Amino acid sequence: MATQTHDQLLQTIQNALAACGYTGELSGGNLQTRTPLTGEDLFAIQGTTKEQATEMITAADEAYKSWREVPAPRRGNVVKRWGELLTEHKHDLGILVQVEAGKSISEAEGEVQEMIDICDFALGQSRMLYGKTMPSERPGHRLMETWHPIGVVGVISAFNFPVAVYSWNTANALVCGDTVVWKPSEMCALSALGAHALLARAIEECGEDQNISHLILGDRNVGEVLLDDPRVALVSATGSTRMGREVAPRVASRFGCYLLELGGNNAGIVTPSADLDLALRGIVFAAAGTAGQRCTTMRRLIVHESIADELVD
Known part of the structure; x- marks a missing residue:
């Protein structure tokens, strides 16, 4: 194009x-x-x-x-x-x-x-x-939705x-x-x-x-x-x-x-047990897919301090 x-x-x-x-x-x-x-x-x-x-x-x-x-x-x-x-x-x-x-x-x-x-x-x-049919308190009657x-x-x-x-x-x-x-x-x-x-x-x-x-x-x-x-x-x-x-x-x-x-303000949570390579791929797609213009775009990361520096790098 x-x-x-x-x-x-x-x-x-x-x-x-x-x-x-x-x-x-x-x-x-x-x-x-x-x-x-x-x-x-x-x-x-x-x-x-x-x-x-x-x-x-x-x-x-x-x-x-x-x-x-x-x-x-x-x-x-x-x-x-x-x-x-x-x-x-x-x-x-x-x-x-x-x-x-x-x-x-x-x-x-x-x-x-x-x-x-x-x-x-x-x-x-x-x-x-569909609609429900329900019993009525009146004899011989049913209610229809x-x-x-x-x-x-x-x-x-x-x-x-x-x-x-x-x-x-x-x-x-x-x-x-x-x-x-x-x-x-x-x-x-x-x-x-x-x-x-x-x-x-x-x-x-x-x-x-x-x-x-x-x-x-x-x-x-x-x-x-x-x-x-x-x-x-x-x-x-x-x-x-x-x-x-x-x-x-x-x-x-x-x-x-x-x-x-x-619009949303969606966050990703990354724990110490996470596969960081897998997390990184998911984060990039969730944040950058459709140039970030999605209702469900990831806008924030909540990362455990023990892995934060490694993930950011």
Whole structure:
């Protein structure tokens, strides 16, 4: 990737997006995409306005009314087909992730594999949405537990895993009968276009309503629409602890639900009995994998004083 000229890189991106099924414009917009691989600007694509975001929520809310009535195994077919398309275009989407997140191609394709795996999981869940039956104190009666979809789910994802986190939320939400409006990091808009296009293809091929899935592109200002709209029943947000502190009270103030996946401050503990070579390999990967940009990145070491100097060296 690094040996390509700028024009070759742009062509590689265009080819990858086309393979995923994206047919929109890649120029003349107000959202500038860049690559951390070289620091170069890529395409200026069209972002989403707040008005357009509200329209998407309206469409998703309307689609939800019929999508929730679709049998769960049939909903699972959409996710199954999405997983098949992701498998077919694993390298194409991996290229987009590599360009925008700066990952090695093996790490980028590994992230797409996580999408494929969650589709397999959610497909199984589509036939496992069980409820309990319980005895009642009234003669001749039993109580039945039934799970219902919640509504429109807003997904806000971060740049470090630009497509995997989106799929974790979306595959399960769709199977449960919810519709999805996704606001990815503005730093990874091209990856989002590719991932969303593949889901749109799956929805179309399965003969379902395209409005069960929407994509919002832009900065935090447009993403805030998801926080404040009462029709968004659940906001699932991944990012910094600071972001979570802003999202949680804002959604809670309208009695919405939120699901937060935030940054960690994980520590490794190394005892005198540890295999230091093994510990060192684990520490380096845990601290430096994905350039340290993981929710589970190791940030601290707690080492016994008898081995501290040796381990540090």
